Amino acid sequence: MKPNSQAPSPNRRTPPRLADRLLEWFVAPHRLEALQGDLHEEFAYQVERVGFQRARWHYWRDVLGFMRPWAMKRGQSEYPNPTNTDMIQNYLKIAWRSLTRHRSFTSLNVLGLSVGVAAALLLFMTVRYELSFDTFHTESDRIYRVVREQILASGDKEVTPGNPLPMAAALKTDIAQFEAVVPVFGTLDPQVTVLGSDPNATKATTKFLEDDEGMLVGPEFFRLFNFPWLIGRPDALAQPNVIALSKTFAEKYFGDAQQAVGKFLRINNHTTMRVVGVLADAPPNTSFPMNLMISYATKKADKGERYGFGSFEDWGGTSSNDQIFVRLPRNFPVAAADALLKKFSLKHYDKRVDSDQKTHSLSPLADLHHDNRFDTFTNKVAVVPLQRIWNLAVVGGLLLLMACVNFVNIASALATRRAKEVGVRKVLGSQKSQLVAQFLTETFLMVLASLVLGVALTYVALPLLNTLFAVPADASLYFNADLGLALLGLLVLLTLLSGLYPALVLASFSPLDVFRKQIARGWLRGISVRQSLIVFQFATALVLIISTMINLRQMDYLSRMDTGFSKEGVFNFSLDTEYRTRNATLRNELLRVPGVAAVTFSSDMPSSDSRWQSTFAFKNLSKNEDFIASLKMADGDYFKTYGIRFVAGAPYAVGDTLPKFVVNETLLKKLGVKNPATVIGRNLRLGDVTGPIVGVVKDFHTNSARDGGVPRAGGIQPILLTPSNGFYYAGSVKIRSQNLPQTVERIKAVYARVFPEVAFISRFYDEALNAYYKAEQQMGLLYRVFAGLTIFIACLGLFGLAAFTAEQRTKEIGVRKVLGASVAGIITLLSKDFLKLVLVAILIASPIAWYLMNAWLQDFTYRIDIEWWVFALAGLLAVSIALLTVSFQSIKAALMNPVKSLRSE
């Protein structure tokens, strides 16, 4: 019976190919020919009998029928494998048995290692992230920022990332070697009013205050840096008064990125801008705030200094807002470029402005994120010094090392139990290298398990990364192919690090000694190594604990420090200088709010990061003094609002607009004036303004306590305070009220009434100050978490060793108890050895911790003394933790019934 009347063509008669393939794959090669032959013959027969299609079904069924072990098992080859694979199988089997036999020790090891691995992975991820900043630009290693060093007449050095405005053009003509010269202004911190399609809209109410946003760049910026445009082209930024938005901001302003192009925004209530493009959102690892990109031509066309001060002809002033980026040609040495810049600096500065020596040089693009001597464009991305990044890497490495140490300790302690196995293997002809391979296999298995567990832990703990280091917790950023490679490397490294020593110890046992039960020789050496490893672990943990305690104390000190001014209940808000004519109205209205004790307008708060600095003349009004003073522009109520005390003279009047000065004690000290009262009434010249000194204030803290080690921050700065209406960017209100929220609400209402054009942004002084210490607090948290982890890992190791010793000495303890030893006596006996080690660790750790923390404290202007009791407390902590760990085992051993331990002979 055939399905078709036509005879099937010969090649249609072949059995199904897929089934054949399957057969060829699973059947053992030596059976394949006969079986396949039989199947094909049967197929030919079935085609005749039931037809092609059903024969195909039969064939499939038959092929699947052969999926049996006997048909699949490969035959012995004519040339069998060398015994290696068999031995490896044996190693694995023995490894598995010995790991399961010492279950508790195995789990101690795996636990310690996986916690170590997880912590180290988290740290290394952070390190990688921090090092990845702005590396995604094409050949980012050829991009540099032009910075300037200035040697002042006093000999002090000052560095700034700012450049005079005419410099970009001059660089283009003078230094042909630079492939690109890109001037950038940032950031504007503008208030943005969304106008929509009508550029003249006056009733627009949608306002945003964009902190740390607003860069001014030209089209060439996008040829240097890879920030892709979604809509529009960078060339559009060649004309003035146009703006490009990031996708997020376009959606925030206009609801949809497609809608944004062609619409209008008003910047700071003075310039209307047309949106010409939308940029893709920048990755998180860039130091450029890429949300509001205003054309650089706007700055050139602007006559009102609304986009930074200075003119394009003036070489005198600089602002750190005006930065320049250049690209060097391939393989162009930086030293050569610096030499060119030096010549350039001589040409443009020599004798032209003042006697200060100014020299430009290049700073790598990567240092935008790492060099905290220079200002960046945004405070939202903290500058992370390389030193701190390497510290993280070191802590990560230490954690791993400590976990390995645990392993080495426990494995070499357990070695005695396997002495017999080693002896037998050696007698039967094992080479030393084979034994080492065997024990490394065991370590390998354990490390593998720990890595798997560690990666799982890392994944779970990823959100922690965000809180600890302000690093994005996006798993896809870290879990990629590179991580796989790194883990493979880690697997090999950890296996060798933790397995090699125990393996060598084991493999070196002499069979003769083993069978005569004299394995002590290898042992003794093992003991000293083990002891020094425990000392190492505890010393590391102690260094971290001491550092943590000192760190916490320093932070505590800073938060309680007397700053010389009062910040309680001071409420700050921003002012727009465009509308300064209405400041007086605002003051009067605010003073009428119940609970408001004082109102002041100023350039900034008493201690803040923004600095206005200038030279001035005092002793001889025609010659500048040889140091720079910090300026604060403030009205007369500044002192009352902040509770700043006068040592001589009195504040100028609130409404006073004539040049008058208030100075601080440090300034007088620098001038060499002993008696503050003598300067009152004497004239002082600041730039081209001359006026009398009316008061001397007691020193107050002028900047955040830590200034990143910048030389200019040495202690409290000399300060000049003067009224100047045009520079009041901040309003401060001293509130003396039981009902703070209500008062704040009223202040807001008053502000909205006086300045309907301006968005209200405000915070209490304490909050503003805390931002400065955020970096330090993060570091404190980091120390605490990882100090805890190291002590945990060290204790795991100690616990393991204590358990082992107690077990080893069961019989001894039994005999001692029979002879009348007390439980306390036995606990002391067992704990003594370990305590000795911890004491040694304290002795080693203390000077190291002292040295490290002393160096860290040098960065602070106001710092605590390192006191001896910190070390004592840390030592006590370590001793008690160690005692607690050990005593669990020793008490167990001491309480054991001697009958049990002695009977088992």
Add this chain to the structure above:
Amino acid sequence: MKRTYLGEFEEIVLLLVASLDGDAYGVGITHKLNEETDRSVRLNQVHAALHRLQEKGMVASRLGDPTPERGGRRKLLFTVTAYGYRTLQEIKAVRAQLWSSVPITPKLATGL
């Protein structure tokens, strides 16, 4: 009675190998078995049985000649070993002995 246990199916396959006298191979045995016993046995079952018999040392195998319908592949031909032949004879003898004690008209179970 100390001899290797032989299953019923194995016994039949072994008998067929013996009766085919040197020309026994997978497909041949399967077809003959299906014809003679009115079963529907599949190729892989026969091969499995042959494999077991060879493990027990009752058959030996060698490679034969290729044929076109096999795609030029050689047959695996099976022959009974002396041990296999003796086992068959023993089984037959045991059966014969048992038959001899069976009455000519045995009482058969009825109903229920």
